[in-house]
Amino acid sequence: MGVIKKIFKENWNEFTILYSDKIRKTIFKEVEKMLECGSLEKGFIEFKCEACGEIKRVGFRCKSRFCTSCGKIRCDDWAEEMTGRLINVVHRHMVFTIPKELRKIFAEKRELLCLIPQCAAKAVISYFKDRNKKESFTPGIVSVIHTFGRDLKWNPHVHMLVTEGGEGNVTIFKKMNYISYEALRKRWQKLLLDELELKMINKKKWFRELKNKIYKNTKEGFYVYAKGIVKTAEAALKYVGRYAARPAIAESRIIKYDGKKVTFYYERHEDGKRVEETLDVIDFIGKLIRHIPEKGFKMIRYYGIYAKSKKHRERFFKLMREAILETKRKLRKWKYRILKYFGVDALECDKCGAQMRFYDIVYEGESIREKLRKKILDDNKRKLEELMHTYGVIKGLIHDKMEPLYI
Structure with missing residues (x-):
């Protein structure tokens, strides 16, 4: 977890209690998205190793400009x-x-x-x-x-x-x-x-x-x-x-966070000199969200x-x-981004080293793979019944669809 996300997780509720009447609706939405970014509870993509069966889950990103x-x-x-x-x-x-x-x-x-x-x-x-x-x-x-x-x-x-x-x-x-x-x-x-x-x-x-x-x-x-x-x-x-x-502000500019104070640095525009500033965490949040x-x-x-x-x-x-x-x-693609910045292949199985493959998407607790499987089965079942009905008509097995035969 990044330090900014940690700051908001630990102090956002207190901030909203103090300043709820002054916070714009957009801010509530963007902060909420940022706090839920990558959370498996909100959904994830699942990868599976075909060699050993190991599973890796990657949470959805929030795509917020504030994150x-x-x-x-x-x-x-x-x-x-x-x-x-x-x-x-x-x-x-x-x-x-x-x-x-x-x-x-x-x-x-x-x-x-x-x-x-x-x-x-x-x-x-x-x-x-x-x-x-x-x-x-x-x-x-x-x-x-x-x-x-x-x-x-x-x-x-x-x-x-x-x-x-x-x-x-x-x-x-x-x-x-x-x-x-x-x-x-x-x-x-x-x-x-x-x-x-x-x-x-x-x-x-x-x-x-x-x-x-x-x-x-x-x-x-x-x-x-x-x-x-x-x-x-x-x-x-x-x-x-x-x-x-x-x-x-970039994460790299935050020097220290102790739960109550945040220390960050910036280079002064006038002379390029590095300046360090320490703020109360509530004040720091206020400066960011504005x-x-x-x-x-x-x-x-x-x-x-x-x-x-x-x-x-x-x-x-x-x-x-x-x-x-x-x-x-x-x-x-996120795989190449991780490889570029960290030199790690994100889809290499931690257990056996084989390449993992896309297996499923889970959104709001529902498996897309399972949903599609049921749909295919239902569709195939309907098609099977239609075929059986057609076959019965052709072979004269369904009597109410045939003309009576008089001798």
Whole structure:
């Protein structure tokens, strides 16, 4: 059992008693799924060794974004799929941030989080289009919303992978080496503040005053900066694996848990220095669950060339060939994952070393093998009765189906 799952198993009930009225429905569902992840009581797949009869049972996974185990698998799968969509050009990794004064708004109105990638994408796309009004170049953008900082505090921002150039009305693709981050910052600031003002239906006066204050006094907060250049499929995969829809904290960052306190570390953004922080376990749980998104909310979004509606996306060469992508898809099975990360063949019989084979699926206490066996027997029984009836009619053995014979 992972340390995060252990923390929740031992303290979730106490947390719900203290804060039940403040916990969103989505959080209850995601935590419940995470706690039941891999439990044999909820169902399992059964493998059997044909050589010695040994049985191995593997519990179903929860597939929750909050689960550190399933979240990592989800992240890896998405990373490979997304890398297969990227076109074969240089990409830049950009980060768009907001000032502290606005963070509380997004915490209280989580549906507004969609404005962050939307406005950031508008800032980038409008910048590219303004470079040449005739061509109106459109870049490709993949955006990932993060609500957490390295210290787990509420800090909404967006990571973007942006093509270094764009598709024009005439030119297929124009490379653009120079991008002004200061120009992007000003566009980003104006677009987001204007959109937020439109959404503040009952607080327009309050927000207008806050908006003016931000323009006047806030010199920091609306940052747009580059975190690197992505040139190859391997670099893109590494980028996405690190910044995509991952859990707020990795198990490896938790140093100690003693039942009452949790100690974890993070690297401070300003200077890269390692910082260790100790929290009461209830506070730690609170910091984690606030980053669980609402059901159906998309944390990853595509714009420009990468938008689904873009007609000409297929005419570009891809960063990763389809054959390589298909091979990676085949290797996603849990057996190969375990072999990759731990060097262990999960289907090797512990008793005799032979390969185990799939035998059964048990869901909610019901064996699918037994269910199918009964169905086959019932179907065969019906077919047998129908055949016997037909045979009887043909041979004149069933009298009520035959015409009487008079001599």
